[in-house]
Amino acid sequence: MAERNSTSDDRTLAEPEFSSRRRLLRLAVGGLTLATLTTGAVGCDDGAVETEDPTSAGGGQSKGEDKKPADDATGGDGKAPKPLWTKTTSAETYGDNDELVVAAGVVLASGSPLAALDTATGKKKWSLPGGAVPGAPLLLGKDTLYLASSQYDGTVTGYDPASGKETWRSRLGAGYRQPRPVAVDETQVYVVAEILEDDGSSKTNVIAALDSGTGRIAWKEQRDLGTMQNGIHAAVRGRHLVYTDFKKNLTVRDTATGGQVWTRKTTKTNYGFFAVHENLVIVPQGNVLQAFDLSDGTEKWTLKSSQFDLFKEPAVLEDVLYIADSARKVRAVDPRTGKVLWQSTSLADAGLQVPRQYVKVGDTLFGATDLDAKGGIIAMDAKTGDVRWTFNDGSGDHHAWLAATDGERLFALHGTALHALPV
Numbered sequence: 001m002a003e004r005n006s007t008s009d010d011r012t013l014a015e016p017e018f019s020s021r022r023r024l025l026r027l028a029v030g031g032l033t034l035a036t037l038t039t040g041a042v043g044c045d046d047g048a049v050e051t052e053d054p055t056s057a058g059g060g061q062s063k064g065e066d067k068k069p070a071d072d073a074t075g076g077d078g079k080a081p082k083p084l085w086t087k088t089t090s091a092e093t094y095g096d097n098d099e100l101v102v103a104a105g106v107v108l109a110s111g112s113p114l115a116a117l118d119t120a121t122g123k124k125k126w127s128l129p130g131g132a133v134p135g136a137p138l139l140l141g142k143d144t145l146y147l148a149s150s151q152y153d154g155t156v157t158g159y160d161p162a163s164g165k166e167t168w169r170s171r172l173g174a175g176y177r178q179p180r181p182v183a184v185d186e187t188q189v190y191v192v193a194e195i196l197e198d199d200g201s202s203k204t205n206v207i208a209a210l211d212s213g214t215g216r217i218a219w220k221e222q223r224d225l226g227t228m229q230n231g232i233h234a235a236v237r238g239r240h241l242v243y244t245d246f247k248k249n250l251t252v253r254d255t256a257t258g259g260q261v262w263t264r265k266t267t268k269t270n271y272g273f274f275a276v277h278e279n280l281v282i283v284p285q286g287n288v289l290q291a292f293d294l295s296d297g298t299e300k301w302t303l304k305s306s307q308f309d310l311f312k313e314p315a316v317l318e319d320v321l322y323i324a325d326s327a328r329k330v331r332a333v334d335p336r337t338g339k340v341l342w343q344s345t346s347l348a349d350a351g352l353q354v355p356r357q358y359v360k361v362g363d364t365l366f367g368a369t370d371l372d373a374k375g376g377i378i379a380m381d382a383k384t385g386d387v388r389w390t391f392n393d394g395s396g397d398h399h400a401w402l403a404a405t406d407g408e409r410l411f412a413l414h415g416t417a418l419h420a421l422p423v
Contacts, residue, residue, distance in 0.1 A: 080379075080391040083419040084409065085122035090115060090131070091416050095370065095400035097273075097313075097357045098137035100413045102404045103145065104162035107411050109402075109418055110138055114147075116164060119406050122420060126164030133180065135230070141184030142212055144168060148180035156181055156191055156210065170215035172208060179208075183234035183241060187211065188218055188255065190241055192229045195222065205229040207243075209258060219258035235276045240294040242281050244272030250283060252294055262297035275314040275321060277335035282321060284311035289323065291338060301338030305329070315358040320382075322365060324354040330367075330385045344385025352378055352390060359403045359410065361423040364388065366410055368401040376401055377412045377421070393417055 090111035093099040099110040105125075106116035112131025115124050128147075132138060136148040144158040144167060154176050158168030172179050172193055179193035188209040194202035205227060208220035231246030241253045244266065251263040266272070267285045275282045280291045280300060289303040289311050305311060309327040316322075320341065321333040328348035332341040347354060353375035355367025365382040369375030376392035397415035404411045410421040 078389055080377075080389045081422050083421055086393075086417060086419045087117060087122045089117070089413075089416050089418050091413060091418070092131075092134050093399060093402060093413065094135055095356075095402075096135075096137070097402065098139065100402040100404045100411065101138045101140055101145075102406045102411060103140050104143070104160075105406075106161055107404065107406075107418070107420075108138055108145070108161070109413050110134070110136075111416075116161065117418070119409060119411075119420070122418075128159070128164060133178075136180045137182065139181045139184055139189075141189070142186065144212070146181040146184060146189055148178065154179060154193070156189065158189075158212075168212070168215060170210040170217075172206075172210075172217065172220070176206065177202060178229070180229075182232050182243060183236045184212065185236040185255065187213070190234060190236070190255075192232055194229055207253070207258070209255065221253070221258040221260075231272055233272045233274065235274075235281075237276050237279065237294060242274070242276060242294060244274060244283075246272065248272075250274070250281070250292075252281070252297070261295070264292075264297060273313040275316045275335070277316045277319070277321065280335065282314055282316070282335060284314060284323065286310050287325070289314070289333075289338070291335070303331075303333065303338045303340070312354050313356045317358060317360040317365075322358050324367075326354065328352070328354050330355075330380070332382075332385065342383070342385060344380070346380065346385055346387045347378070350387050350390075352387065356400065357403055359405045361405055361407060361410065364423065366403055366405075366423075368403040368412065370400045371398065372396055372401075372414070376414070377403060377410070391419070391421060393419065 089109050090113055091109035092111040101108055105119055107119050108116050110132045114128040114131040116126050118125050133148045139146040145161045146158050149155040154172045156170050156179050157166055160167050175196050176193040177196050179191040181189050181191050183190040189212050190209050192205055192207050195204045195206055196202055204225055206220050206222050209218040211218050227247055232243055234243035239255050241255050244250050248266050250266045252261040254261055266283055279294050281294055282291045287305045287307055287310055291300045293300055305325045309325040312324045314321055314323040316335050321335040324330045329343055329345055331343045351374055353369040356370050357368040359366045360382055363382050365380045367378040376390055378390050379388040393414055399415040402413040410423050412419045
């Protein structure tokens with residue numbers, strides 16, 4: 001049950017000095033409840049939210065009515081496509097990848113109220129007045145959207161993403177505060193919550209599995225004193241639940257029992273982001289990218305960059321691992337072996353920022369960057385890494401860009417502006 005430091009001789013590597021202030025803010029406020037979720041109350045609205053007319057990369061920003069895409073909307077000749085639609089949302093994001101999601105014909109950006117917009121038109125289909133807890137993920141699984149409660153009542157609620165109707169509810173109990181879902185599989189929802197002391201304070205936290213059918217607690221395990229319920233990123237593969245936290249722990253548990261399989265320390269690089277593929281968890285640690293076996297924690301392969309070129313957030317898409325480093329070099333890697341399939345300096349050559357999130361549609365790899373200047377959405381050739389075009393709304397907003405796709409459109413969130421781009 002303990003999440004103790006690894007006894008291995010892994011080095012503590014240098015960390016980047018250009019940390020994202022929004023990411024730090026997200027981790028700092030992740031445990032706070034800033035909005036109240038009205039349980040089961042869903043407001044239907046056929047009207048659209050406030051609309052602005054964006055401009056693609058290289059231009060200014062103008063105001064006006066929604067526009068239909070022009071003939072060059074596919075981004076030919078190095079030009080970014082024109083948005084199919086742009087809406088101003090209630091988004092309150094902190095730069096994490098699970099704060100913009102697409103499911104059942106709607107796109108949702110974490111905020112209060114939580115509004116579901118039609119992917120084709122941008123019109124609001126439903127909303128939850130209480131919204132999503134800032135810093136908590138929008139977690140999708142089994143055609144259900146799982147949300148942390150903002151009522152301080154120990155509950156986690158599931159909603160039908162198509163309609164916004166409540167379909168599932170579970171409660172850890174009065175002795176726990178702010179349970180938040182962190183991962184989901186075919187049978188269970190995994191949550192982390194604070195354990196309340198008699199005086200209402202909390203010094204420890206618990207990780208638990210909730211049955212996604214009945215809502216009953218399948219198991220719960222108290223984590224070590226000093227571990228944190230904030231900054232957690234998690235994923236499930238078969239019998240293994242793997243997660244990181246802000247204390248630089250990488251932990252794997254058995255999904256059937258909750259028992260700890262193994263744990264080790266990581267660097268703080270990338271705030272705990274990792275990727276999983278088959279039986280491997282792939283973790284950036286400074287200028288070293290390491291793959292560990294989920295079953296026993298043994299190292300399977302290692303990839304190194306230059307000494308001061310730190311690896312950024314990884315993503316595995318269609319059996320290829322994509323990752324950039326601080327020198328703005330992008331690599332495509334075989335996640336099973338660590339073999340580099342290709343590497344590109346196109347980002348550096350064009351003076352563009354490094355993506356921190358990736359989405360792939362067809363033969364195009366889309367990257368979303370952290371800050372606005374010389375960033376935004378970058379479209380790259382998925383086979384070479386060559387830059388095809390960039391999209392920026394020109395707003396100068398300091399929020400990170402977030403991206404998601406339904407396979408037909410690319411959704412790009414920047415601050416409160418949500419753009420739907422053709423792909």
